[in-house]
Amino acid sequence: QLQLQESGPGLVKPSETLSLTCTVSGDSVSSRIYYWGWIRQPPGKGLEWIGSIYSGVTTYYNPSLKGRVTISTDTSKNQFSLRLSSVTAADTAVYYCTRDTGSGGTNDYWGQGTLVTVSS
Amino acid sequence: QSALTQPASVSGSPGQTVTISCTGTSSDVGAYNLVCWYQQHPGKAPKLIIYAVNNRPSGTSTRFSGSKSGNTASLTITGLQAEDEGDYYCSSHTRIPSPHVLFGGGTKLTVL
Numbered sequence: 001q002l003q004l005q006e007s008g009p010g011l012v013k014p015s016e017t018l019s020l021t022c023t024v025s026g027d028s029v030s031s032r033i034y035y036w037g038w039i040r041q042p043p044g045k046g047l048e049w050i051g052s053i054y055s056g057v058t059t060y061y062n063p064s065l066k067g068r069v070t071i072s073t074d075t076s077k078n079q080f081s082l083r084l085s086s087v088t089a090a091d092t093a094v095y096y097c098t099r100d101t102g103s104g105g106t107n108d109y110w111g112q113g114t115l116v117t118v119s120s
Numbered sequence: 121q122s123a124l125t126q127p128a129s130v131s132g133s134p135g136q137t138v139t140i141s142c143t144g145t146s147s148d149v150g151a152y153n154l155v156c157w158y159q160q161h162p163g164k165a166p167k168l169i170i171y172a173v174n175n176r177p178s179g180t181s182t183r184f185s186g187s188k189s190g191n192t193a194s195l196t197i198t199g200l201q202a203e204d205e206g207d208y209y210c211s212s213h214t215r216i217p218s219p220h221v222l223f224g225g226g227t228k229l230t231v232l
Contacts, residue, residue, distance in 0.1 A: 047158070047166065047209050049221035060219050096165055103172060104154030104213030105221030110165040 002026035004097050004111035012091075012118050018084040022097030022111060029073045029080050030056055035100035036080045037107060038071060040093040043115075048093075052100050053080060087118045124149065124210055124224035131230040132200045140227045142193040142210030148222055150191035154213035157186055157195045160226075161206045170195060197229075205231040 008020035022036070029036055037052030051061040056073040070083040084091060094115050098107040125143040132138040142149065142157075149155055157170035168177055170186040173193060183198045193212070197204055210224040 046226040047211075047223040049211070049223060051220075062220050063217055101171075104152055105211055106154075106156050106168065106171040107158075107166075108168050108171075108177060110167075113165050
């Protein structure tokens with residue numbers, strides 16, 4: 001059974017870089033079938049797609065995040081990571097890691113989500 | 121403002137049928153048969169219930185169905201049950217200006 005688990009600091013200061021890791025069990029982040037992605041949800045608001053990575057190399061990002069996002073994989077630990085730079089209070093959200101089947105953003109497995117608050 | 125437009129709320133009584141719309145443009149919903157629907161209960165992660173417009177993942181009730189006409193996709197829930205209450209989100213692939221995924225703002229379904 002596939003499981004995804006997010007981890008990382010729950011509090012980040014404005015202007016700093018948010019870093020989260022997703023540990024995958026039951027599948028490989030090196031898979032040439034699936035993509036691995038990040039989606040966030042500000043408190044009380046809707047979902048926002050952040051980006052995804054395929055085969056550890058090819059990345060796709062939300063244009064609205066204007067180059068602040070980097071997604072990468074660590075195949076030795078079967079993990080993938082999110083880095084979001086120059087954060088502001090608007091980046092406060094629950095961050096989910098997901099498995100994407102590769103069919104245009106079909107996210108069939110989700111982690112439980114982790115709340116990251118941006119505050120000084 | 122979300123890229124895809126959904127009604128903020130819908131409601132229905134047990135046993136009834138409800139439909140949630142998701143309106144995009146000819147660059148996203150209208151261009152690809154890559155619309156998904158997710159169900160989210162409070163405090164939980166979203167769950168995929170429809171993919172590729174009208175396909176159900178294993179485990180999704182047959183009471184849920186999807187369709188698309190032009191730039192608008194729809195999720196229909198028949199035989200409404202109390203457990204269906206929650207938030208529903210649509211998503212679509214787009215390639216403008218680069219490949220990415222758009223979400224709707226979400227619809228709160230209340231079972232009366």
